[in-house]
Amino acid sequence: MDDTMPDRIDAYLKGRMSPEEAAMFEAEMQKDEVLAKAFQAQKALVEGIRHHHRQQLFELMQEEEAALAAQEEASAPGGAARVRPFYRNPWLLGAAACLIVVFLLRLLLMPSPRQPQQLYRQFAEAYSSDLVQRQVQTACTPIQEAAIAYNRQEFAQAIPRFKALLGQQALLQQCLVSPEELQLLLGISYVETGEMGLAREQLKPLFDQMETARWYYILSFVKVGAYPQALAQLEAWEHPSAYYRKRITRLKAYLSE
Structure with missing residues:
Protein backbone atom coordinates (compact mmCIF):
# COMPACT_ATOMS: atom_id res chain seq x y z
CA MET A 1 0.00 0.00 0.00
CA ALA A 74 -33.49 35.43 35.38
CA SER A 75 -33.76 38.80 33.69
CA ALA A 76 -35.20 40.72 30.78
CA PRO A 77 -33.47 43.53 28.84
CA GLY A 78 -32.83 46.40 31.23
CA GLY A 79 -32.27 44.12 34.22
CA ALA A 80 -35.94 43.74 35.23
CA ALA A 81 -37.01 40.32 36.46
CA ARG A 82 -38.86 38.47 33.74
CA VAL A 83 -42.19 36.89 34.58
CA ARG A 84 -42.31 33.24 33.73
CA PRO A 85 -44.76 32.17 31.08
CA PHE A 86 -48.06 31.00 32.53
CA TYR A 87 -47.43 27.38 31.65
CA ARG A 88 -44.00 27.37 33.39
CA ASN A 89 -44.94 29.25 36.57
CA PRO A 90 -46.15 26.85 39.30
CA TRP A 91 -47.82 29.64 41.30
CA LEU A 92 -49.89 30.78 38.35
CA LEU A 93 -50.75 27.19 37.49
CA GLY A 94 -51.96 26.62 41.06
CA ALA A 95 -54.03 29.79 41.02
CA ALA A 96 -55.55 28.84 37.67
CA ALA A 97 -56.44 25.39 38.99
CA CYS A 98 -58.16 26.95 42.02
CA LEU A 99 -60.16 29.31 39.81
CA ILE A 100 -61.27 26.42 37.63
CA VAL A 101 -62.38 24.45 40.69
CA VAL A 102 -64.30 27.46 42.07
CA PHE A 103 -65.96 28.02 38.71
CA LEU A 104 -67.02 24.38 38.47
CA LEU A 105 -68.34 24.40 42.02
CA ARG A 106 -70.31 27.55 41.22
CA LEU A 107 -71.87 25.81 38.25
CA LEU A 108 -72.71 22.76 40.32
CA LEU A 109 -73.98 24.47 43.45
CA MET A 110 -75.75 27.54 42.07
CA PRO A 111 -78.94 26.54 40.26
CA SER A 112 -79.82 27.92 36.88
CA PRO A 113 -83.12 29.73 36.26
CA ARG A 114 -83.89 26.84 33.91
CA GLN A 115 -84.20 24.58 36.99
CA PRO A 116 -87.35 25.87 38.74
CA GLN A 117 -87.40 23.35 41.60
CA GLN A 118 -83.79 24.01 42.61
CA LEU A 119 -84.18 27.76 42.27
CA TYR A 120 -87.33 27.67 44.38
CA ARG A 121 -85.65 25.58 47.04
CA GLN A 122 -82.73 28.01 47.28
CA PHE A 123 -85.00 30.98 47.91
CA ALA A 124 -87.70 29.28 49.97
CA GLU A 125 -87.93 30.54 53.54
CA ALA A 126 -87.16 28.27 56.44
CA TYR A 127 -90.56 29.34 57.71
CA SER A 128 -91.75 27.23 60.60
CA SER A 129 -94.67 27.70 62.95
CA ASP A 130 -94.15 28.35 66.64
CA LEU A 131 -97.70 27.34 67.48
CA VAL A 132 -96.37 24.06 68.84
CA GLN A 133 -94.37 25.79 71.56
CA ARG A 134 -97.13 28.15 72.72
CA GLN A 135 -98.81 27.51 76.05
CA VAL A 136 -102.39 26.79 74.99
CA GLN A 137 -105.43 25.09 76.38
CA THR A 138 -106.41 21.50 75.62
CA ALA A 139 -109.03 22.82 73.25
CA CYS A 140 -106.20 24.23 71.11
CA THR A 141 -104.71 20.81 70.43
CA PRO A 142 -105.98 20.74 66.81
CA ILE A 143 -103.98 23.90 66.13
CA GLN A 144 -100.87 22.33 67.58
CA GLU A 145 -101.38 19.14 65.57
CA ALA A 146 -101.71 21.12 62.34
CA ALA A 147 -98.55 23.06 63.16
CA ILE A 148 -96.67 19.84 63.96
CA ALA A 149 -97.63 18.32 60.59
CA TYR A 150 -96.55 21.54 58.86
CA ASN A 151 -93.16 21.69 60.63
CA ARG A 152 -92.54 18.05 59.71
CA GLN A 153 -93.18 19.04 56.08
CA GLU A 154 -96.19 16.74 55.99
CA PHE A 155 -98.04 19.37 53.99
CA ALA A 156 -100.70 17.05 52.59
CA GLN A 157 -101.78 16.32 56.17
CA ALA A 158 -101.48 19.90 57.33
CA ILE A 159 -103.67 21.38 54.58
CA PRO A 160 -107.04 19.87 55.63
CA ARG A 161 -106.28 20.70 59.29
CA PHE A 162 -105.61 24.37 58.48
CA LYS A 163 -108.70 24.57 56.27
CA ALA A 164 -110.87 23.17 59.06
CA LEU A 165 -109.41 25.56 61.63
CA LEU A 166 -109.94 28.67 59.49
CA GLY A 167 -113.69 28.17 59.85
CA GLN A 168 -113.51 28.10 63.66
CA GLN A 169 -113.20 31.76 64.54
CA ALA A 170 -114.20 31.27 68.19
CA LEU A 171 -111.53 28.61 68.69
CA LEU A 172 -108.87 30.83 67.13
CA GLN A 173 -109.82 33.71 69.40
CA GLN A 174 -109.77 31.45 72.44
CA CYS A 175 -106.32 30.14 71.49
CA LEU A 176 -105.03 33.63 70.61
CA VAL A 177 -104.20 32.60 67.04
CA SER A 178 -104.89 34.98 64.16
CA PRO A 179 -106.65 33.65 61.06
CA GLU A 180 -103.99 35.37 58.94
CA GLU A 181 -101.28 33.24 60.52
CA LEU A 182 -103.09 30.01 59.67
CA GLN A 183 -103.91 31.35 56.20
CA LEU A 184 -100.22 31.99 55.58
CA LEU A 185 -99.29 28.47 56.66
CA LEU A 186 -102.04 27.07 54.46
CA GLY A 187 -100.80 29.08 51.45
CA ILE A 188 -97.20 27.92 51.94
CA SER A 189 -98.43 24.32 52.25
CA TYR A 190 -100.21 24.65 48.92
CA VAL A 191 -97.02 25.98 47.30
CA GLU A 192 -95.07 23.01 48.65
CA THR A 193 -97.61 20.54 47.28
CA GLY A 194 -97.67 22.26 43.89
CA GLU A 195 -101.23 23.59 44.06
CA MET A 196 -100.27 27.09 42.91
CA GLY A 197 -103.75 28.41 42.16
CA LEU A 198 -104.98 27.61 45.67
CA ALA A 199 -101.73 28.91 47.14
CA ARG A 200 -102.13 32.31 45.46
CA GLU A 201 -105.73 32.58 46.63
CA GLN A 202 -104.53 32.29 50.22
CA LEU A 203 -101.38 34.41 49.95
CA LYS A 204 -102.40 37.41 47.85
CA PRO A 205 -104.85 38.89 50.41
CA LEU A 206 -102.02 38.93 52.96
CA PHE A 207 -99.63 41.09 50.91
CA ASP A 208 -100.09 44.23 53.02
CA GLN A 209 -99.75 42.41 56.35
CA MET A 210 -97.03 39.83 55.78
CA GLU A 211 -93.99 40.11 53.52
CA THR A 212 -93.55 36.36 53.77
CA ALA A 213 -96.92 35.92 52.07
CA ARG A 214 -95.84 38.15 49.17
CA TRP A 215 -92.51 36.32 48.92
CA TYR A 216 -94.14 32.89 48.70
CA TYR A 217 -96.67 34.24 46.23
CA ILE A 218 -93.73 35.14 43.95
CA LEU A 219 -92.04 31.81 44.59
CA SER A 220 -95.22 30.06 43.47
CA PHE A 221 -94.40 31.37 39.97
CA VAL A 222 -90.70 30.53 40.27
CA LYS A 223 -91.41 26.93 41.23
CA VAL A 224 -93.27 26.25 37.99
CA GLY A 225 -90.85 28.19 35.77
CA ALA A 226 -93.15 31.21 35.21
CA TYR A 227 -90.25 33.65 35.41
CA PRO A 228 -91.86 36.64 33.60
CA GLN A 229 -94.72 36.64 36.10
CA ALA A 230 -92.29 36.33 39.01
CA LEU A 231 -90.20 39.24 37.68
CA ALA A 232 -93.31 41.38 37.26
CA GLN A 233 -94.27 40.74 40.88
CA LEU A 234 -90.75 41.57 42.07
CA GLU A 235 -90.83 44.84 40.13
CA ALA A 236 -94.20 45.73 41.63
CA TRP A 237 -93.02 45.16 45.21
CA GLU A 238 -92.72 48.65 46.72
CA HIS A 239 -90.73 49.48 49.86
CA PRO A 240 -89.62 45.98 50.91
CA SER A 241 -87.73 45.55 54.16
CA ALA A 242 -83.93 45.41 54.08
CA TYR A 243 -84.02 41.63 54.43
CA TYR A 244 -86.27 41.11 51.43
CA ARG A 245 -84.59 43.87 49.42
CA LYS A 246 -81.43 41.77 49.28
CA ARG A 247 -83.30 38.62 48.36
CA ILE A 248 -85.27 40.44 45.69
CA THR A 249 -82.02 41.68 44.11
CA ARG A 250 -80.55 38.19 44.07
CA LEU A 251 -83.68 36.55 42.68
CA LYS A 252 -83.98 39.19 39.95
CA ALA A 253 -80.40 38.46 38.90
CA TYR A 254 -81.15 34.74 38.58
CA LEU A 255 -84.39 35.25 36.70
CA SER A 256 -82.82 37.75 34.29
CA GLU A 257 -79.98 35.44 33.17
Whole structure:
Protein backbone atom coordinates (compact mmCIF):
# COMPACT_ATOMS: atom_id res chain seq x y z
CA MET A 1 0.00 0.00 0.00
CA ASP A 2 1.54 3.34 -1.06
CA ASP A 3 1.86 6.30 1.28
CA THR A 4 -1.02 8.17 -0.37
CA MET A 5 -3.58 5.46 0.37
CA PRO A 6 -4.68 6.80 3.81
CA ASP A 7 -5.29 10.23 2.26
CA ARG A 8 -7.21 8.70 -0.62
CA ILE A 9 -9.37 6.66 1.78
CA ASP A 10 -10.00 9.78 3.82
CA ALA A 11 -10.92 11.75 0.70
CA TYR A 12 -13.30 8.99 -0.35
CA LEU A 13 -14.99 8.81 3.05
CA LYS A 14 -15.34 12.55 3.29
CA GLY A 15 -16.84 12.82 -0.20
CA ARG A 16 -14.03 14.86 -1.73
CA MET A 17 -13.72 12.54 -4.78
CA SER A 18 -15.65 12.95 -7.97
CA PRO A 19 -18.10 10.15 -8.84
CA GLU A 20 -15.62 8.77 -11.42
CA GLU A 21 -12.70 8.80 -8.95
CA ALA A 22 -14.86 7.19 -6.25
CA ALA A 23 -15.90 4.40 -8.63
CA MET A 24 -12.29 3.74 -9.64
CA PHE A 25 -11.23 3.75 -6.00
CA GLU A 26 -13.91 1.22 -5.01
CA ALA A 27 -12.81 -1.10 -7.84
CA GLU A 28 -9.22 -0.83 -6.67
CA MET A 29 -10.20 -1.70 -3.09
CA GLN A 30 -11.93 -4.90 -4.24
CA LYS A 31 -8.82 -6.14 -6.06
CA ASP A 32 -6.49 -6.17 -3.09
CA GLU A 33 -7.37 -7.84 0.24
CA VAL A 34 -4.78 -5.80 2.15
CA LEU A 35 -6.15 -2.58 0.72
CA ALA A 36 -9.70 -3.65 1.57
CA LYS A 37 -8.75 -4.25 5.22
CA ALA A 38 -6.97 -0.90 5.38
CA PHE A 39 -10.00 0.75 3.87
CA GLN A 40 -12.33 -0.80 6.45
CA ALA A 41 -10.05 0.21 9.34
CA GLN A 42 -9.78 3.76 8.10
CA LYS A 43 -13.55 3.89 7.55
CA ALA A 44 -14.22 2.70 11.11
CA LEU A 45 -11.79 5.30 12.46
CA VAL A 46 -13.39 8.13 10.51
CA GLU A 47 -16.91 7.08 11.51
CA GLY A 48 -15.86 6.86 15.17
CA ILE A 49 -14.42 10.36 15.02
CA ARG A 50 -17.54 11.66 13.34
CA HIS A 51 -19.79 10.06 16.01
CA HIS A 52 -17.66 11.55 18.77
CA HIS A 53 -17.84 15.00 17.18
CA ARG A 54 -21.58 14.73 16.73
CA GLN A 55 -22.01 13.74 20.39
CA GLN A 56 -19.85 16.64 21.54
CA LEU A 57 -21.76 19.05 19.35
CA PHE A 58 -25.12 17.81 20.68
CA GLU A 59 -24.01 18.16 24.31
CA LEU A 60 -22.66 21.64 23.62
CA MET A 61 -25.96 22.70 22.05
CA GLN A 62 -27.86 21.38 25.07
CA GLU A 63 -25.64 23.32 27.47
CA GLU A 64 -26.01 26.52 25.45
CA GLU A 65 -29.81 26.11 25.30
CA ALA A 66 -30.03 25.57 29.07
CA ALA A 67 -27.83 28.58 29.73
CA LEU A 68 -29.95 30.78 27.46
CA ALA A 69 -33.19 29.60 29.10
CA ALA A 70 -31.80 30.33 32.56
CA GLN A 71 -30.63 33.77 31.46
CA GLU A 72 -34.03 34.59 29.95
CA GLU A 73 -35.86 33.52 33.10
CA ALA A 74 -33.49 35.43 35.38
CA SER A 75 -33.76 38.80 33.69
CA ALA A 76 -35.20 40.72 30.78
CA PRO A 77 -33.47 43.53 28.84
CA GLY A 78 -32.83 46.40 31.23
CA GLY A 79 -32.27 44.12 34.22
CA ALA A 80 -35.94 43.74 35.23
CA ALA A 81 -37.01 40.32 36.46
CA ARG A 82 -38.86 38.47 33.74
CA VAL A 83 -42.19 36.89 34.58
CA ARG A 84 -42.31 33.24 33.73
CA PRO A 85 -44.76 32.17 31.08
CA PHE A 86 -48.06 31.00 32.53
CA TYR A 87 -47.43 27.38 31.65
CA ARG A 88 -44.00 27.37 33.39
CA ASN A 89 -44.94 29.25 36.57
CA PRO A 90 -46.15 26.85 39.30
CA TRP A 91 -47.82 29.64 41.30
CA LEU A 92 -49.89 30.78 38.35
CA LEU A 93 -50.75 27.19 37.49
CA GLY A 94 -51.96 26.62 41.06
CA ALA A 95 -54.03 29.79 41.02
CA ALA A 96 -55.55 28.84 37.67
CA ALA A 97 -56.44 25.39 38.99
CA CYS A 98 -58.16 26.95 42.02
CA LEU A 99 -60.16 29.31 39.81
CA ILE A 100 -61.27 26.42 37.63
CA VAL A 101 -62.38 24.45 40.69
CA VAL A 102 -64.30 27.46 42.07
CA PHE A 103 -65.96 28.02 38.71
CA LEU A 104 -67.02 24.38 38.47
CA LEU A 105 -68.34 24.40 42.02
CA ARG A 106 -70.31 27.55 41.22
CA LEU A 107 -71.87 25.81 38.25
CA LEU A 108 -72.71 22.76 40.32
CA LEU A 109 -73.98 24.47 43.45
CA MET A 110 -75.75 27.54 42.07
CA PRO A 111 -78.94 26.54 40.26
CA SER A 112 -79.82 27.92 36.88
CA PRO A 113 -83.12 29.73 36.26
CA ARG A 114 -83.89 26.84 33.91
CA GLN A 115 -84.20 24.58 36.99
CA PRO A 116 -87.35 25.87 38.74
CA GLN A 117 -87.40 23.35 41.60
CA GLN A 118 -83.79 24.01 42.61
CA LEU A 119 -84.18 27.76 42.27
CA TYR A 120 -87.33 27.67 44.38
CA ARG A 121 -85.65 25.58 47.04
CA GLN A 122 -82.73 28.01 47.28
CA PHE A 123 -85.00 30.98 47.91
CA ALA A 124 -87.70 29.28 49.97
CA GLU A 125 -87.93 30.54 53.54
CA ALA A 126 -87.16 28.27 56.44
CA TYR A 127 -90.56 29.34 57.71
CA SER A 128 -91.75 27.23 60.60
CA SER A 129 -94.67 27.70 62.95
CA ASP A 130 -94.15 28.35 66.64
CA LEU A 131 -97.70 27.34 67.48
CA VAL A 132 -96.37 24.06 68.84
CA GLN A 133 -94.37 25.79 71.56
CA ARG A 134 -97.13 28.15 72.72
CA GLN A 135 -98.81 27.51 76.05
CA VAL A 136 -102.39 26.79 74.99
CA GLN A 137 -105.43 25.09 76.38
CA THR A 138 -106.41 21.50 75.62
CA ALA A 139 -109.03 22.82 73.25
CA CYS A 140 -106.20 24.23 71.11
CA THR A 141 -104.71 20.81 70.43
CA PRO A 142 -105.98 20.74 66.81
CA ILE A 143 -103.98 23.90 66.13
CA GLN A 144 -100.87 22.33 67.58
CA GLU A 145 -101.38 19.14 65.57
CA ALA A 146 -101.71 21.12 62.34
CA ALA A 147 -98.55 23.06 63.16
CA ILE A 148 -96.67 19.84 63.96
CA ALA A 149 -97.63 18.32 60.59
CA TYR A 150 -96.55 21.54 58.86
CA ASN A 151 -93.16 21.69 60.63
CA ARG A 152 -92.54 18.05 59.71
CA GLN A 153 -93.18 19.04 56.08
CA GLU A 154 -96.19 16.74 55.99
CA PHE A 155 -98.04 19.37 53.99
CA ALA A 156 -100.70 17.05 52.59
CA GLN A 157 -101.78 16.32 56.17
CA ALA A 158 -101.48 19.90 57.33
CA ILE A 159 -103.67 21.38 54.58
CA PRO A 160 -107.04 19.87 55.63
CA ARG A 161 -106.28 20.70 59.29
CA PHE A 162 -105.61 24.37 58.48
CA LYS A 163 -108.70 24.57 56.27
CA ALA A 164 -110.87 23.17 59.06
CA LEU A 165 -109.41 25.56 61.63
CA LEU A 166 -109.94 28.67 59.49
CA GLY A 167 -113.69 28.17 59.85
CA GLN A 168 -113.51 28.10 63.66
CA GLN A 169 -113.20 31.76 64.54
CA ALA A 170 -114.20 31.27 68.19
CA LEU A 171 -111.53 28.61 68.69
CA LEU A 172 -108.87 30.83 67.13
CA GLN A 173 -109.82 33.71 69.40
CA GLN A 174 -109.77 31.45 72.44
CA CYS A 175 -106.32 30.14 71.49
CA LEU A 176 -105.03 33.63 70.61
CA VAL A 177 -104.20 32.60 67.04
CA SER A 178 -104.89 34.98 64.16
CA PRO A 179 -106.65 33.65 61.06
CA GLU A 180 -103.99 35.37 58.94
CA GLU A 181 -101.28 33.24 60.52
CA LEU A 182 -103.09 30.01 59.67
CA GLN A 183 -103.91 31.35 56.20
CA LEU A 184 -100.22 31.99 55.58
CA LEU A 185 -99.29 28.47 56.66
CA LEU A 186 -102.04 27.07 54.46
CA GLY A 187 -100.80 29.08 51.45
CA ILE A 188 -97.20 27.92 51.94
CA SER A 189 -98.43 24.32 52.25
CA TYR A 190 -100.21 24.65 48.92
CA VAL A 191 -97.02 25.98 47.30
CA GLU A 192 -95.07 23.01 48.65
CA THR A 193 -97.61 20.54 47.28
CA GLY A 194 -97.67 22.26 43.89
CA GLU A 195 -101.23 23.59 44.06
CA MET A 196 -100.27 27.09 42.91
CA GLY A 197 -103.75 28.41 42.16
CA LEU A 198 -104.98 27.61 45.67
CA ALA A 199 -101.73 28.91 47.14
CA ARG A 200 -102.13 32.31 45.46
CA GLU A 201 -105.73 32.58 46.63
CA GLN A 202 -104.53 32.29 50.22
CA LEU A 203 -101.38 34.41 49.95
CA LYS A 204 -102.40 37.41 47.85
CA PRO A 205 -104.85 38.89 50.41
CA LEU A 206 -102.02 38.93 52.96
CA PHE A 207 -99.63 41.09 50.91
CA ASP A 208 -100.09 44.23 53.02
CA GLN A 209 -99.75 42.41 56.35
CA MET A 210 -97.03 39.83 55.78
CA GLU A 211 -93.99 40.11 53.52
CA THR A 212 -93.55 36.36 53.77
CA ALA A 213 -96.92 35.92 52.07
CA ARG A 214 -95.84 38.15 49.17
CA TRP A 215 -92.51 36.32 48.92
CA TYR A 216 -94.14 32.89 48.70
CA TYR A 217 -96.67 34.24 46.23
CA ILE A 218 -93.73 35.14 43.95
CA LEU A 219 -92.04 31.81 44.59
CA SER A 220 -95.22 30.06 43.47
CA PHE A 221 -94.40 31.37 39.97
CA VAL A 222 -90.70 30.53 40.27
CA LYS A 223 -91.41 26.93 41.23
CA VAL A 224 -93.27 26.25 37.99
CA GLY A 225 -90.85 28.19 35.77
CA ALA A 226 -93.15 31.21 35.21
CA TYR A 227 -90.25 33.65 35.41
CA PRO A 228 -91.86 36.64 33.60
CA GLN A 229 -94.72 36.64 36.10
CA ALA A 230 -92.29 36.33 39.01
CA LEU A 231 -90.20 39.24 37.68
CA ALA A 232 -93.31 41.38 37.26
CA GLN A 233 -94.27 40.74 40.88
CA LEU A 234 -90.75 41.57 42.07
CA GLU A 235 -90.83 44.84 40.13
CA ALA A 236 -94.20 45.73 41.63
CA TRP A 237 -93.02 45.16 45.21
CA GLU A 238 -92.72 48.65 46.72
CA HIS A 239 -90.73 49.48 49.86
CA PRO A 240 -89.62 45.98 50.91
CA SER A 241 -87.73 45.55 54.16
CA ALA A 242 -83.93 45.41 54.08
CA TYR A 243 -84.02 41.63 54.43
CA TYR A 244 -86.27 41.11 51.43
CA ARG A 245 -84.59 43.87 49.42
CA LYS A 246 -81.43 41.77 49.28
CA ARG A 247 -83.30 38.62 48.36
CA ILE A 248 -85.27 40.44 45.69
CA THR A 249 -82.02 41.68 44.11
CA ARG A 250 -80.55 38.19 44.07
CA LEU A 251 -83.68 36.55 42.68
CA LYS A 252 -83.98 39.19 39.95
CA ALA A 253 -80.40 38.46 38.90
CA TYR A 254 -81.15 34.74 38.58
CA LEU A 255 -84.39 35.25 36.70
CA SER A 256 -82.82 37.75 34.29
CA GLU A 257 -79.98 35.44 33.17
